[in-house]
Amino acid sequence: MAGERQARLADRIRVLIAERLEKGLRDPRLGFVTITDVRVTGDLQHASVFYTVLGSDEERASTAQALKAATGMLRSEVGKGLGVRLTPSLEFIPDGIPENAGHIEELLREARERDQAVAGLAAAAQHAGDPDPYVKPRDDED
Template structure:
């Protein structure tokens, strides 16, 4: 199987699931879910669907349960619209992109604050020792 076919199938599955979620499921636990990526195995038998949920930790957990409960229905709908001989099994995996982005942003903010503190200290600092620390040849003493 070509990786090009894998990529096309993954992209089509992502669009189909996103469209179905946009229409809404009858599950009240489902929050604001965004499908971020789909990866299909080389034999086209399994699709890992990565998603994010906007909201609290509880809303993320509820949405994960709702997606797990709707997996069979989503798989049958994907199979019906794909028209392939074998519909891949679906696995929903929470995507850690937002958490990682928040962590990186906080690290960058901390680094910027430390740089500003160092710059403030450096502004009022003086050199330790002599102003010109390099050794110069001695001048002959006059008698």
């Protein structure tokens, strides 16, 4: 029951923050942000908000500063939207998914190249030993 409430609250917080960020903040440091996940603690007092930023490392850093500066305002907006007695504190955490996805893509590309190289070697390979490996009865001509 509590887990279900946590999940509903987390989902609602994700939607409220995403909608607010879509409208924009008055902070030029804010880049193109996507809220990827929200996790709420069991006591419903704290929400970890995971996000990604499209762009360079510099844009990610400036967006992190903008979100940190806007945390209080975003928390009060979330509080109004939730209509709960205690609004959870918000913590913005950069999500490593895009970097991991890029790394996984690179690994998959390498694996495909190696598979092609092995297939090329296999096509030109010959069996070791005789072409017909089965022992045949000898014809004794005594």
